Amino acid sequence: MGIISGFDNGNESFSNDSAIILVVKFLFVTPTILLVGYIVLSEISRFKGRIPNLPGPWGYPIVGSLPSLRDTITSDEYLKRATERYGDVFQVQLGNVTAVVVNTTAAARAFFVTQREATNSRPVTYVLHKQVQQNGPVTSIGTSPWDESCKRRRKVAATALNKTSVETYFPILNLESRALLSDFLRECKGGQATDVDVTPSCRKFSLNLSLTLAYGTRVEDVKDLHHDLLLSEIIYLEDEISRLRDPTSNFYNYIPLLRTVNSVADFLGLRRTKAHLASIGKRRYAYHQVLQDKLRRDIANHVDIPCIQGNVLKDPDSKGLTEGELLSVSMSMMAGAHTTKRSLIWACLLLAHRPDIQAKAFEAIQQADPALLQASEVAHTKIPYIEALTKEVGRYFVVLRLALPKATHLDVEWHGATIPPKTLLFLNSWACSRVFAAPHEFAPERWLDGDQPATNRHQYAFGIGGRMCVASHVASKALYTVLLHLIAHFRFQPCESAEDLFAATSQAADPLEGLLVRENPSVEARARMVRLVPRDEDALRAMLSLG
Numbered sequence: 141m142g143i144i145s146g147f148d149n150g151n152e153s154f155s156n157d158s159a160i161i162l163v164v165k166f167l168f169v170t171p172t173i174l175l176v177g178y179i180v181l182s183e184i185s186r187f188k189g190r191i192p193n194l195p196g197p198w199g200y201p202i203v204g205s206l207p208s209l210r211d212t213i214t215s216d217e218y219l220k221r222a223t224e225r226y227g228d229v230f231q232v233q234l235g236n237v238t239a240v241v242v243n244t245t246a247a248a249r250a251f252f253v254t255q256r257e258a259t260n261s262r263p264v265t266y267v268l269h270k271q272v273q274q275n276g277p278v279t280s281i282g283t284s285p286w287d288e289s290c291k292r293r294r295k296v297a298a299t300a301l302n303k304t305s306v307e308t309y310f311p312i313l314n315l316e317s318r319a320l321l322s323d324f325l326r327e328c329k330g331g332q333a334t335d336v337d338v339t340p341s342c343r344k345f346s347l348n349l350s351l352t353l354a355y356g357t358r359v360e361d362v363k364d365l366h367h368d369l370l371l372s373e374i375i376y377l378e379d380e381i382s383r384l385r386d387p388t389s390n391f392y393n394y395i396p397l398l399r400t401v402n403s404v405a406d407f408l409g410l411r412r413t414k415a416h417l418a419s420i421g422k423r424r425y426a427y428h429q430v431l432q433d434k435l436r437r438d439i440a441n442h443v444d445i446p447c448i449q450g451n452v453l454k455d456p457d458s459k460g461l462t463e464g465e466l467l468s469v470s471m472s473m474m475a476g477a478h479t480t481k482r483s484l485i486w487a488c489l490l491l492a493h494r495p496d497i498q499a500k501a502f503e504a505i506q507q508a509d510p511a512l513l514q515a516s517e518v519a520h521t522k523i524p525y526i527e528a529l530t531k532e533v534g535r536y537f538v539v540l541r542l543a544l545p546k547a548t549h550l551d552v553e554w555h556g557a558t559i560p561p562k563t564l565l566f567l568n569s570w571a572c573s574r575v576f577a578a579p580h581e582f583a584p585e586r587w588l589d590g591d592q593p594a595t596n597r598h599q600y601a602f603g604i605g606g607r608m609c610v611a612s613h614v615a616s617k618a619l620y621t622v623l624l625h626l627i628a629h630f631r632f633q634p635c636e637s638a639e640d641l642f643a644a645t646s647q648a649a650d651p652l653e654g655l656l657v658r659e660n661p662s663v664e665a666r667a668r669m670v671r672l673v674p675r676d677e678d679a680l681r682a683m684l685s686l687g
């Protein structure tokens with residue numbers, strides 16, 4: 141018995157030991173082996189993804205150059221160092237994804253103009269295309285890879301918004317510009333100098349521009365942005381989409397391991413990321429359906445306002461678009477509201493800190509035609525200094541510093557390197573906007589200088605090539621109209637309120653120091669408030685009553 145029991149005990153302790161070893165293996169050794177295996181496979185994949193003969197940093201295991209890209213891609217010292225070391229075009233690896241960064245105007249022309257067809261695509265991303273849109277066919281133009289459908293949708297949008305069509309939008313631009321003046325005047329109760337948070341009114345201006353172009357509808361009262369359920373839904377969803385499109389965060393796009401971790405966390409009920417992302421896609425689709433249904437009713441009742449979606453709905457065969465493609469065009473119009481809003485907020489901050497620019501602009505309007513200082517319609521005018529001011533706002537702040545992510549469609553050649561199709565491409569619009577002398581100065585005069593080389597004349601804030609902003613003419617004219625009106629009727633000063641102390645500093649209007657989130661290439665201003673002083677309240681009210 142003793143022997144047997146001794147044997148038994150020994151067996152028991154043997155099985156205890158092996159159980160412990162098994163647990164240790166399970167808890168530590170297996171994950172370590174899996175992790176090492178993952179790192180090795182990931183490094184092989186990163187190695188295979190490198191483009192021969194194209195310089196660029198190797199980066200860290202698993203994450204590649206993601207850590208160095210954050211916070212630095214738009215900064216001058218990073219670009220200077222990277223361009224000095226690797227040249228005008230270099231490759232970086234974002235996790236397992238190889239991206240090519242185009243940093244100079246010469247390279248931008250060689251890529252996006254000379255090899256236009258080959259660089260015409262957009263990447264398919266895990267977060268936006270697979271999780272938010274669930275691989276569905278309806279995606280905005282700005283996130284669509286190049287194919288026949290994208291060509292059709294882009295053509296419809298580009299034709300509706302091209303240089304010759306801009307004139308047809310003058311009444312809309314004048315109307316929205318006056319609405320902004322009216323909102324600002326209401327904020328300055330009794331015509332007093334008042335510190336104003338410019339965000340809601342700028343948001344309303346931009347949203348209305350997109351809503352009118354797409355659906356022929358608009359927001360009347362700025363309060364509706366919060367009180368109206370549909371509008372607050374649109375604002376929330378478009379903010380989310382903009383965040384989920386951001387190419388320098390959303391690391392799930394680049395690191396497959398994160399997707400696995402996330403799926404496990406979702407499965408265990410620790411997070412609800414997948415459900416959240418899918419709901420954003422569905423809710424976005426639903427709000428567009430609501431707007432489209434309203435437009436259909438308006439058309440049936442003959443009370444519709446001319447708009448891109450309405451033109452197609454009234455004559456469906458003319459443009460050859462499917463229902464989904466038509467929806468995609470409208471989604472693209474709504475996505476444009478973000479960039480307009482950000483440009484306008486930066487312009488307000490800049491004016492507040494640059495009385496000299498306001499004085500020159502006011503004088504330019506007066507010299508062009510003193511009657512314009514009281515005109516309710518100004519979109520048709522072409523005052524060179526105000527045009528230059530509008531361009532300089534675009535150049536100085538570059539609200540999409542890496543444009544929208546692009547992708548190669550065919551092989552692209554660059555100095556002995558062949559970049560294969562479906563490679564992620566970034567146009568460094570920020571760097572391309574800094575080719576002038578004294579690039580860090582805000583100087584509208586540079587756009588009036590006839591001696592500037594032709595390459596400097598391009599406005600990189602709208603990108604370049606076959607996927608350049610389709611609305612660049614309308615968006616520029618919208619900013620021009622509103623700047624002219626604002627300067628004619630208000631003095632802008634730095635805010636004095638304790639609510640936004642940063643807004644009082646000159647850094648608030650600096651394109652780097654003034655950023656809310658430094659590493660985000662879709663740049664948002666940290667400051668929100670400026671002091672508005674109506675020049676002549678009675679004259680402004682009289683002008684507004686004419687409109």
Ligand code: HEM
Pocket residue numbers: 281282283294297349350353472473474475476477479480483539540543544545546567600601602603604605606607608609610611612615616
């Ligand atoms: C100041 C305002 C705006 C700025 C600075 C801006 C800037 C840009 C930039 C940088 C791109 C990417 C270009 C590229 O990748 O080369 C883009 C694309 C686009 N923008 Fe704008 N945009 C503005 C306003 C708008 C508005 C108001 C709309 C619509 C009504 C709009 C519609 C689009 C569309 C549809 C695309 C995608 C084009 C394509 O992928 O083919 N944008 N925009």
